[in-house]
Amino acid sequence: MPTGVHLRDVRKQLFQAAERVLLRDGPNALTSRAVTTEADVAKGVLHRHFADFDDFLAELVRNRIARTADQAALLHASAGTRTVAENLIDALTELFDPVSLALMSLVFFRDELRTRVRRHDNALPLLTEAREMLTAYLSAEREQGRIAADAEVNSLSLSLIGAGHLLFAGRRRGTLPEAKELQKMVHTLIADVVQRRLL
Missing domain, CATH: 1.10.10.60 (Homeodomain-like)
Structure with a gap:
């Protein structure tokens, strides 16, 4: 070098x-x-x-987690703009880009890697940060009155992350779900808590 x-x-x-x-x-x-x-x-x-290859992979995952933190700040700042569904669709599309999906697979199947990047609360890396990002965003929308005051945003975030992961991960590597399919999923999940005009 x-x-x-x-x-x-x-x-x-x-x-x-x-x-x-x-x-x-x-x-x-x-x-x-x-x-x-x-x-x-x-x-x-x-x-x-790097100490070994798992150390390299752990840093690679942490680097992606840092990018999620940047995305979370941008998403939080978008509360009150456009529609809730549009913001969520864009967030999920970025969260489940092909590299992130591949890293999630690595975390799932490499025990040593998962141990190295897992937080003190034993949460699953990448998906946990994604849930926290959506929860913070939905909380901000709730404060602005664009989501029902009694909305359980943590549960809604879990639903969006779970459904989003299945939707994106079920595709051939490098391909995205059809826009209509993603829109239908998001609209269905948020329909009970978001005013119709703000979907």
Whole structure:
């Protein structure tokens, strides 16, 4: 590796390579050799910056969780704009992009990875942050009167995350559900708590 290359640049290069492997070949193809080959660096580079491959994967997941935190701030700020359904549809589409879905699969099936990234409350990484994001957004909409005052936003968020995950994960890798299908799912789940004109 050339001298003077910043640690953050190397990590970013490896993370981007891992995402490309996930998108092209799926979670089963994600190995340290596949990542370093895709990044066009020597295999030892990854192990110089991470304790082992599970440490690398944990940082990759944490990096995606940080992006979810950024998305959560933007979604929260959107409360009161457009319609509730439009905001939720956009949020779910971004939450369940192909890379995130592949990372969720890794977290589900790699016990060591799940242990490393799991929070103190034993919550499931990525999906828990997604639920918290939607709960905060729906709470903000409830405060603005666009959602019923007695709406159970935590349960609604769980329903949206569960249904959204099934809808997006059930597709061939890299493909999205049809817009009408996603719209129908969101409208159905929020119909009881959102005024018709604000759907």
